[in-house]
Amino acid sequence: MNENEAFDPQQFKAEARDSWSRAAIGWNVHTPQIRRWLANATSAMLDAANILPGSCVVDVAAGAGDQTLDAARRVGPNGYVLATDISPNILHFAATNARGHGFDNVQTMVADAENLNLPAASFDAAICRLGLMFCPDPKRSLQEIHHALKPGSRVSVLVYSQVERNPCLAIVMQTALEYAGLPWPDPYMPGTLFSLSRPGDIGELFASAKFHDITTSAIPAAFSLPSAFAYVEFIRTSTSSVMRLLGMLTPSAREAALLEMESRLRQFQTPSGWEGPNELLLTAGAR
Ligand SMILES: C[S@@+](CC[C@H](N)C(=O)[O-])C[C@H]1O[C@@H](n2cnc3c(N)ncnc32)[C@H](O)[C@@H]1O
Numbered sequence: 001m002n003e004n005e006a007f008d009p010q011q012f013k014a015e016a017r018d019s020w021s022r023a024a025i026g027w028n029v030h031t032p033q034i035r036r037w038l039a040n041a042t043s044a045m046l047d048a049a050n051i052l053p054g055s056c057v058v059d060v061a062a063g064a065g066d067q068t069l070d071a072a073r074r075v076g077p078n079g080y081v082l083a084t085d086i087s088p089n090i091l092h093f094a095a096t097n098a099r100g101h102g103f104d105n106v107q108t109m110v111a112d113a114e115n116l117n118l119p120a121a122s123f124d125a126a127i128c129r130l131g132l133m134f135c136p137d138p139k140r141s142l143q144e145i146h147h148a149l150k151p152g153s154r155v156s157v158l159v160y161s162q163v164e165r166n167p168c169l170a171i172v173m174q175t176a177l178e179y180a181g182l183p184w185p186d187p188y189m190p191g192t193l194f195s196l197s198r199p200g201d202i203g204e205l206f207a208s209a210k211f212h213d214i215t216t217s218a219i220p221a222a223f224s225l226p227s228a229f230a231y232v233e234f235i236r237t238s239t240s241s242v243m244r245l246l247g248m249l250t251p252s253a254r255e256a257a258l259l260e261m262e263s264r265l266r267q268f269q270t271p272s273g274w275e276g277p278n279e280l281l282l283t284a285g286a287r
Pocket residue numbers: 013016017020021034060061062063064065066067084085086087090111112113114128129130131134135136
């Protein structure tokens with residue numbers, strides 16, 4: 001978008017839906033790697049939402065459903081998880097994965113996080129793993145979650161922390177932008193990767209949506225893979241922001257950008273494999 005164009009949230013979300021639909025296969029294929037990468041953070045998120053046997057949970061921006069299935073495991077046969085996402089393609093994988101793992105307590109619903117339209121006070125917990133920062137109006141999304149939660153129940157959300165704490169993502173974004181001839185945009189631009197990373201912002205957002213007992217903690221989440229090449233493959237096939245930038249390049253420029261990313265990312269190679277530092281923010285609150 002150029003700076004003279006007015007921001008159109010509906011167009012922004014249509015583009016997000018389409019680009020995540022294109023990334024859906026890659027994100028799903030990489031589930032085992034994503035699962036290892038986010039294991040500790042996911043478990044902390046589920047604890048912070050106080051998910052118990054028998055709970056009814058809504059999972060916002062559920063993607064291919066990795067954390068949905070963890071929630072389904074915790075709630076057990078007497079509980080229920082509703083996985084929601086703006087992209088029908090990625091949510092299709094969540095439904096298929098739930099069936100494949102024998103969970104009949106999981107349902108899916110295509111929905112914009114800012115317009116969940118759920119019945120009032122109908123859920124015991126809500127979670128959102130790496131999705132809220134993609135909402136151009138995240139307060140609206142938190143208000144929708146607040147509306148759907150029973151009084152006293154909890155929400156927990158994982159987002160990326162500051163760009164300096166996520167150097168691998170910074171390198172891939174910087175390289176893609178360089179090759180596309182674009183400047184580094186405002187990292188806090190709504191709806192983008194680091195939009196909720198400024199210290200204090202997400203807590204204030206929770207408070208503005210009327211949550212209380214709000215806590216935020218930083219969770220290290222190193223991405224361990226065999227090589228920098230494997231990380232570039234993950235990024236190239238599974239992350240909508242970088243895929244969109246790479247899509248602007250000619251095939252030869254794209255190839256050159258990917259090789260440059262790999263070369264810059266080799267600084268994280270260790271004798272036992274590739275270890276990319278990442279940090280997430282876990283924010284939780286009560287309705
Ligand atoms: C990084 S993926 C995370 C998926 C999943 N929660 C996980 O951690 O594996 C981001 C997800 O946010 C979804 N998303 C982006 N904008 C959204 C919106 N406005 N409403 C609902 N989902 C959205 C995308 O479709 C995608 O599935």
